[in-house]
Amino acid sequence: MLKRITFLVIVIVLIKPTYDFGLTFFEEAKQYFNENNITIEDATTQVISTVSNTAKDTLIYTAATVKNAELPSTVKTVDELADAFYYYFSNWVTDFEITYVGSTTDIENLIESAVELAAQRDHYILGHLSNRxxxxxxxxxDAKIKVHQTYLTNAAQEQIVNEKVASILATATPETMSxxxxxxxxxDYIVKNTVYSEDSIASPHSACAVVAEGKGVCQGYALLALKLLQGLGIETKYVVGEVYTGGHAWNLVKVDGEWYHLDTTWNDPTPDRKNVVRYEYFLMNDAKMKEDHTWILSDYPKATSNKYAFMAQIDHAYEVDGIIYYSNVNExxxxxxxxxxxxxxxxxxxxxxxYIVGFGDWIYFSNYSKGAYLSRIRKDGSDEMVLYREKVEDLYIQDGYLYFSTDDGLKRFEL
Known part of the structure; x- marks a missing residue:
């Protein structure tokens, strides 16, 4: 007797809400402050592209190659069947066959239960499962079970993800971090390095597109966040729910024993603002999250703490020595x-x-009280001054230089 069962995992396609952002700009002629001995240089031609053609070529889909491993020739229980499914899922195998020995009275439900058990073992794998x-x-x-499983990724792409994740985590110091x-x-890493976009070589719903191409949608954001957070020892869940635009994905994270919601996608402004990070959806509780997100509450742990509610007021944050310097959206x-x-x-x-950044004793920013001119102020609030009388944005510091964008291109000066 032959039966067929088809399982479908709906790929989440989303359009992230756009943040309205606009302020009046005042254009004036370029002027130098000689008393500060600042020399502004054109830095446009000195910026090196981070796009690698080799990496792009590697992202083209290839068949997954899996090394032979010890798998039982037959399985006898739902748990053993789940073990087999999990093995193939975790190795991104597309076509496989499992031999089951035992009562087949309820074979359909047995298979469904095993698949569910296998998928729930690892939310990263769960989030990358597609049509089945x-x-x-x-x-x-007895039964012979033949499976055709598609994924939002493959073994070659996951090798890229693992290498990239290791490289990112190498810049952190988890032993000293709270x-x-x-x-x-x-x-911050995901928001600063990702543009919300479906235009990617790898699936925009995958972690690979986000980490390797800097592009993706909510599913990719949340899956990469899951992998990075787990790498730092943070207990994390992958959450699937709804927002006003349709399906959506985010994370639940456990911080100091309490669960909180983290939506890296909605912390990333659109249109993209490069190094700007929002915290409106950072460590939120259920009550606040339910204002514009819905999910099956019984499927996930409760988040009740309001400890980090203050983060929602923070924009353009720069953190150093346990202090965040920020643009207060409520003020x-x-x-x-x-x-x-x-x-x-x-x-x-x-x-x-x-566009707040810092170096040494100084905080640098685009001063929207004074024409969006480049300004600086000491960390204690003294000695505020304008450094460059032209509208500037996208400030960042690299190799001892402060870089910023103007209507005439990228500029820099030595700190």
């Missing part, structure tokens, strides 16, 4: 600082600040 087709032949006490710092590290984007250890929250100046 199962055919089986059976007698009273749970909060680990989650912020992952959130007209004025420059604030908050001490993560004491909770002390202070206004640093009356200036509206964006």
């Amino acid at each position: 087709k199962i055919e089986y032949e059976y007698g009273r006490f 749970d909060f710092e680990k989650v912020k590290f992952v959130n 007209d984007n004025i420059l604030y600082r908050i001490n993560l250890n004491t909770g002390e929250n202070d206004r640093l100046t009356d200036s509206r600040a964006q």
Whole structure:
């Protein structure tokens, strides 16, 4: 007797909500402050592209090659059947066959249960499962189960993911980082290095597209976050739910024994703002998350703590020595600082600040109270001054230089 069962995993396709953002810009002629001895250089031609043609070629889909391993020739229980499914899933095998020996009275439910058990063992694998087709032949006490399973990734791409993840985690110091710092590290990395887009070589729903191409949609964001957070020792769940645009995916993370929601996709502004990170959906509880997200509550642990609610007011954050310097979205984007250890929250100046970075004793920012000019201020709030009288954005520091974008291109000066 031949039966056919087809399982479908719906690929989540999303359009992330766009954040409205606009401020008045004032254009004035370029002017140097000689008393500060600052020399602005054109840096456009010195920027090296990070796109690798070799990496792009590697991302083209290839058949998964799996090394032979010890698998029983037959399975006798639902748990053993789940073991077999998990083995093939975790090696990204597309076509495989399993021989089951035992009562086949309820064979259909037995297979469904085994697949569910296998998929739930690893949310990273679960999130990459796509369409599935199962055919089986059976007698009273045995069955041959033939499976065709497709994925949003493959073995070659997962090798890339593993190498990239190892490289990212090598820049962290988990032995000295708090749970909060680990989650912020992952959130910031993904937001700063990813553009929300379906235009990728690998599936935009995969972690590979996000980590290797810097592109992806919510599913890819959440799956990469899951892998990075687990690599840092943070217990993490992959959550599937709904938002007003349709299906959506994010994470639940355990910080100091409490569960919180983390939506890296909705922390990433669109259109993309390069190094800008939002924290509106960072370590949220269920009550706050339910304002615009829905999910099956019984499928996931409860998140009740309100400890990190203050993070929602933070934009353009720069963190150093346990202090975050940020643009306060609740206070007209004025420059604030908050001490993560004491909770002390202070206004640093009356200036509206964006694209905040720091070096040494100084905080640098685009001063939207003064034409979006490049400005700096000491970390104690003293000696604020304008350095460059032209609209600037996308500030970042690299190799002892402060880089920033202007209408005339990328500029820099030595710190």
